Amino acid sequence: MKKKTKSKQPKRSIKLKKKKAVVRKPAKKKGFMKKLMGRFRSKRHSALAISRFKKRVQKPAKKVSKMPRKVKKSPKKLKKMPKTLRKGKKVIKKVTKKVKVLKKKAAPKKLKKILKKPVVQKPAKKTAKPAVKKMQEVSTVKAAVQPQMPTQAQPSPFRHEPVLVQEVLENLQLADKKVVMDGTLGLGGHSMRMLEQMPSDGVLIGFDVDDDNLATARQNLQQFGDRVMFVRSNFSNLEAELKTLNINAVDAILLDLGLSSPQVDNPVKGFSFLREGPLDMRFDKNASLTAAEVINSYGQNELIRIFQVYGEEPFARKIAQEITKRRKARSFKTTTELANFIEKLIGRKGHLHPATRVFQALRIEVNHELDVLLSALKQAVSMLKKHGRLAVIAYHSLEDRVVKQFFKECARDYINEPDKLTTTHLEPTLHIVTKKPIVPTESEISKNPRSRSAKLRVAEKI
Numbered sequence: 063m064k065k066k067t068k069s070k071q072p073k074r075s076i077k078l079k080k081k082k083a084v085v086r087k088p089a090k091k092k093g094f095m096k097k098l099m100g101r102f103r104s105k106r107h108s109a110l111a112i113s114r115f116k117k118r119v120q121k122p123a124k125k126v127s128k129m130p131r132k133v134k135k136s137p138k139k140l141k142k143m144p145k146t147l148r149k150g151k152k153v154i155k156k157v158t159k160k161v162k163v164l165k166k167k168a169a170p171k172k173l174k175k176i177l178k179k180p181v182v183q184k185p186a187k188k189t190a191k192p193a194v195k196k197m198q199e200v201s202t203v204k205a206a207v208q209p210q211m212p213t214q215a216q217p218s219p220f221r222h223e224p225v226l227v228q229e230v231l232e233n234l235q236l237a238d239k240k241v242v243m244d245g246t247l248g249l250g251g252h253s254m255r256m257l258e259q260m261p262s263d264g265v266l267i268g269f270d271v272d273d274d275n276l277a278t279a280r281q282n283l284q285q286f287g288d289r290v291m292f293v294r295s296n297f298s299n300l301e302a303e304l305k306t307l308n309i310n311a312v313d314a315i316l317l318d319l320g321l322s323s324p325q326v327d328n329p330v331k332g333f334s335f336l337r338e339g340p341l342d343m344r345f346d347k348n349a350s351l352t353a354a355e356v357i358n359s360y361g362q363n364e365l366i367r368i369f370q371v372y373g374e375e376p377f378a379r380k381i382a383q384e385i386t387k388r389r390k391a392r393s394f395k396t397t398t399e400l401a402n403f404i405e406k407l408i409g410r411k412g413h414l415h416p417a418t419r420v421f422q423a424l425r426i427e428v429n430h431e432l433d434v435l436l437s438a439l440k441q442a443v444s445m446l447k448k449h450g451r452l453a454v455i456a457y458h459s460l461e462d463r464v465v466k467q468f469f470k471e472c473a474r475d476y477i478n479e480p481d482k483l484t485t486t487h488l489e490p491t492l493h494i495v496t497k498k499p500i501v502p503t504e505s506e507i508s509k510n511p512r513s514r515s516a517k518l519r520v521a522e523k524i
């Protein structure tokens with residue numbers, strides 16, 4: 063309909079006159095910008111006024127067309143325009159100058175409003191891809207983002223400050239403990255302090271899946287000789303791995319979840335949104351799923367779910383929609399590429415980087431963090447000796463919730479009545495030592511800001 067009216071010039075000018083009466087109000091307000099905006103309701107109208115003006119001053123369109131858009135919304139000035147070319151030129155200069163000033167001051171808000179609409183497009187309809195094509199896509203992505211693998215694990219040049227050390231030692235009561243397990247060896251910070259507290263014939267079994275961290279831990283714990291056993295395995299295999307070592311029960315278990323500083327600081331690991339690296343995020347380089355694969359091959363709904371559940375991201379839907387749109391043209395390869403894309407999309411609010419939640423979600427998904435944690439907690443309870451203690455340090459609310467609920471469940475004394483005929487009295491298996499989680503002191507946080515989100519929970523086997 064609009065197209066038709068466009069071709070009929072006279073009708074349009076009538077329309078314009080009618081509308082003028084309606085929209086004149088805002089022009090009364092003070093301020094040049096308001097006047098400009100108020101005079102015309104649409105760009106089409108202002109463009110029309112400009113073309114009328116051009117005809118009057120009989121000047122080639124060059125200057126006018128170069129003018130910023132706001133100039134086109136300056137009907138009052140244009141209407142009052144003198145017929146002579148000289149005066150017309152002067153006015154153009156004046157208007158352009160004012161618009162420049164106004165653009166700086168007032169335009170951003172208006173422009174944002176205008177720009178917002180086309181950006182938030184409706185999600186593209188999900189087209190079912192044939193499985194083969196999807197597989198091809200995944201393998202291409204894999205090839206493109208495959209991070210450079212170090213030929214041999216190297217002791218890390220980065221440092222890691224162990225968190226809540228004193229609190230862990232006090233709660234694990236290691237003075238008489240002979241067999242202790244550290245499920246997240248990292249660089250061996252906690253393990254070193256634990257070995258120092260244990261009797262001289264006490265042994266520690268250290269698990270980790272990061273080869274570089276294991277290499278560093280080996281170096282850092284050299285002094286303890288064969289009192290330390292290094293296990294390159296996921297802590298969710300703890301029962302099987304301990305049994306392979308002929309260990310049927312342990313006195314204490316520590317899980318210091320999350321990332322070590324070298325993993326954050328080394329861009330090759332792909333965890334940091336501040337340092338450019340491949341979108342990797344695997345703790346274990348032998349695992350097949352990378353963050354790039356998640357971002358470039360998961361369906362839109364899967365991404366929404368991950369961002370919502372694992373990242374608690376309020377813009378989960380918008381981010382997932384835009385990611386699936388953008389990756390059709392070009393897949394995401396690096397951490398900063400994704401981080402900048404998200405920042406552009408949702409903007410910055412507060413001190414938290416806008417990509418923080420999405421990165422957390424990806425990390426949890428890539429490493430199946432919540433699943434392996436729950437599985438490890440169950441095995442830990444079965445492998446602990448009577449009065450043996452389990453300490454878990456979590457760094458985000460989702461992990462902490464899993465630990466809290468698991469402890470609560472194990473500490474509960476209840477009757478299980480699945481079908482009333484097989485009623486069983488389920489006795490508690492754990493006694494919760496820390497009713498409230500232990501958090502770092504102000505002084506620890508100031509020395510080691512990465513400890514700020516840590517929460518330590520401890521339970522004892524009954």
Ligand SMILES: C[S@@+](CC[C@H](N)C(=O)[O-])C[C@H]1O[C@@H](n2cnc3c(N)ncnc32)[C@H](O)[C@@H]1O
Nearest residue numbers: 224246248249250251252270271272296297321
């Ligand atoms: C926070 S760091 C531990 C730091 C250590 N407590 C120290 O003082 O050096 C967590 C470590 O656990 C490892 N890790 C994470 N998830 C794991 C899993 N499921 N199985 C084994 N190791 C894991 C990471 O590779 C990392 O080295």
